[in-house]
Amino acid sequence: MKQRIAVIPALLMLAIMSPSLAFAQTATQTPEATEQWQPVPKIVTPGKQDSAPPSDAIVLFDGHDLSQWETSKDHSPARWKVHDGVVTVDKPSGNIQTKQKFKNYQLHLEWYVPTNITGEGQKRGNSGVFLASTGPGDEGYEIQVLDSFNNKTYVNGQAASIYKQTPPLVNAMRPPGQWQTYDIVWTAPVFTADGTLKSPAFVTVFHNGVLVQNHTELAGETFYIGKPKYKPYDTAPIKLQAHGDPSPPISFRHIWVRPLD
Known part of the structure; x- marks a missing residue:
């Protein structure tokens, strides 16, 4: 019975802390963290019409x-x-x-x-x-x-x-x-x-x-x-x-x- 009483307060504490942990994790991230800048795709100029070949064709x-x-x-x-x-x-x-x-x-x-x-x-x-x-x-x-x-x-x-x-x-x-x-x-x-x-x-x-x-x-x-x-x-x-x-x-x-x- 003593072990069960000890577990319940621990679960309550974890539930209280979880939103704070999630907020803290989100706060450390930025939009830039998921941006990719390299390698830069090469430029291909499309044809003037769909039937015309692009520049790399x-x-x-x-x-x-x-x-x-x-x-x-x-x-x-x-x-x-x-x-x-x-x-x-x-x-x-x-x-x-x-x-x-x-x-x-x-x-x-x-x-x-x-x-x-x-x-x-x-x-x-x-x-x-x-x-x-x-x-x-x-x-x-x-x-x-x-x-x-x-x-x-x-x-x-x-x-x-x-x-x-x-x-x-x-x-x-x-x-x-x-x-x-x-x-x-x-x-x-x-x-x-x-x-x-x-x-x-x-x-x-x-x-x-x-x-x-x-x-x-x-x-x-x-x-x-x-x-x-x-x-x-x-x-x-x-x-x-x-x-x-x-x-x-x-x-x-x-x-x-x-x-x-």
Whole structure:
């Protein structure tokens, strides 16, 4: 009984003192205590329009030539058709890819489905943006390009899908005859020295300003047949696909990239 009597006054004293202790602790802090001044972020001047590259971007296509690109199959000069400030897919020439290799980056590009587009499903304006091209064919990590305006197909194959993996959150497609915009943030996969996957790839995609992939985790590279899987790589080119469907070819413009490594 004596021990219980001793404890009660101690608890009362602690309760009385606690507000005073809290006040004293707060009084020793200042707004400046949580301010960070270093390191100072570098200055990047944005483009005058959303389509224009910021000051730290690498311009991959400026409407004049394909000097930053090569044919994926044999690394010869890219032979797609440059005209009127755009580049149009030349299917016989095959896929093209950047001469420069990248790891993590922000990518902007615009693509155009012509008004006289024909076909349906996957045979209607089909192309693709491979965020890391790991081979001469269709190896790599693909964001689908397709006319998905009133065009039914499998949802993980429509525009802005991670092809054969993840459908877009919404269908933000404009009709043929209007330019489409992709803004992409690519986080490359990381591998250990023995080729084991350390961390997977992630991608965020805005289609015409609408979020359609929200830091989506990839299961591996794109495969037309079979499940996706990872293959070790460090840096890789960005590739544009020349699909073999019979519809009139699509075009691209305003392509630039900001390395984030």
